[in-house]
Amino acid sequence: MRFGIDASNIGGGGGVTHLREILINYDHAYFSNRIYKIVIFSSTAVLNELPDSPFFEKVTFPAFNKDLFSRVKFQISGYDKEIETRCDILFxxxxxxxxxxxxxxxxxxxxxxxxxxxxxxxxQPKEILRFWLNYKKQKICFKNSAGILFISDYAKNYISNKLKLSTKPTAVIHHGLSPKFVGIPEVQKKISEYSFQKPFRFLYVSTIHVYKHQWNVVKAIGELRILGYPVELSLVGGVIFKPAGKKLNKIIASKDPTHTFIHSKGHVDYAEIEKEYCSADGILFASTCENMPNILLESMASGKAIACSDKEPMPEFLKDGGFYFDAKDPNSIIKTLIDFLENPGKRKEFIDKNKLEIEKYSWKKTSKETFSFLLNTYKQHIDVQR
Incomplete structure (x- = not known):
């Protein structure tokens, strides 16, 4: 069987990581009698980030290396013919x-x-229109699909109800976790053992958008310092929505104009990100919209205690291994962080739970389950056609 992967619209970040990891961990020996070749369709930039193998064929077209309009035009007019000559099934x-x-x-x-x-x-009308158009495209995709793969129970239940997908074969297959994020838990100290000269270092890793609520975290950290808690915050992640970046910078300027305790580092390459986790004393994650929060898994593996948004699907993965807050309410964040800082024993308990929980996640497992689901779905489709 010739197996195709449509990655023509994939961007950077987690999408590339997911594709790269399932290919790196592809078990050819296991699938050799069923999959002859894997063909990946994408831009040259994305294909260059993927592994090479005799079992992989990387294919690009001029339109895939141009703007969105060019990609969509080609996808409508000429893409299907190219797929048909190379593939038996498309993911x-x-x-x-x-x-x-x-x-x-x-x-x-x-x-x-x-x-x-x-x-x-x-x-912003333009941004909302983009989401609406992508929603319409996904609705068409899922309607025409032989099966659908989800990466969290939350997403499966929410989207299945929204689009009425009860008759479709589905699976929940979690993303994996790179071993490079696994850190050694440190002794959890009382907050009295820190000082404003050597503060407790919180880390928040995430891109900057309205649903990430970095400004509420900044407000909470600023208030904790006024209350006498020696804390500081490092923000790691690039701006993906300019109004959110402007709002964050304004709040930082009002709370810490001298950049004494708020350190906004911007984008850090995935190859270097584990160093940020290693240098932190505790992790914050304040997002209120995720499908599967890989950053949360990385945080759980790091050996650091976590204070986290209580919005699903975060509790689906962190379970009872973290201190929860309402990310939209700075007072809720403050209250939770006080509990966090005043309870080193609870921090240790949560760290130990998370170290056990993350053993469930590996890219090798993700890759095997993904290709198995796709093969089984293909078999069901062929059986129905007969």
Whole structure:
């Protein structure tokens, strides 16, 4: 069988990481009698980040290296013919394939397409239109698919109810976790053992957007210092929505104009990100819209205690291994962080729980389960056609 992966609309970050890892961990010996070749369709930039193998074929087209309009035009007019000459089955890894090739399996990655209350916070017609169009594309993709892959129970239940997908074969297959994030737990000290000269170092890793609420975290850290708690905060992540970046910078300027305790580091390459976890004393994660929060898994593996948004699907993965808060309410964050700082014993308990929990996640497992689901879905599709 010739197996195709449509990654023509994949961007950077987690999408590339996921694709790269399932290919790196692909078990050819296990699948050799069923999969002859894996063909990956994407831009040259993405293909260059993927592993080489005699079993992989990387394919790009001029349109895939141009703007969105060029990609969509080609996907409608000429893409299907190219797929048909190379593939027996197609996996739309971004869940937005709108062509007519079958069988095709879609994948859910982005809950922003569905949690529309966040669109009100975005408040930019052009950005909202982009989400609406992507939602429409995914709706078509899922309607035409032979099966759908989800990466959290939360997403599966939410989207299945929204789009009425009860008759579709589905699976929840979690992303994996790189061993490089596994850290050694440190002794948890009382907050009295820290000082304003050597403060407790919180870390928040995430891109900057309205649903990430970095400004509320900054407000909380500023208030804790006024209350006498020696804390500081490092923010790691690039701005992906300019109004959110401007709002964050304004709040930082008002709370810490001399940049004494708020350190905004911007984007840090994935190859270096584990160093940020290693240098922190505790982790914050304040997002209110995720499909599967890989950053949370990385934090759990780091050996640091975590204070986290109580919005699903965060509790689905962190379970009872963290201190929870309402990310939209700075007072809730303050109250939770006081509990966090005043209870080193609870911190240790949560760290120990998380170290056991993250043993469930590996990219090797993700890769094997993914290709197994796709093969089983293909078999069901062929059986139905007969």
């Amino acid at each position: 739309s890894i971004t869940g937005d394939y709108i062509g007519k090739f079958k069988p095709m399996i879609g994948m859910s990655r982005n809950m922003l397409l569905y949690e529309r209350h966040i669109w009100k916070d975005i408040a």
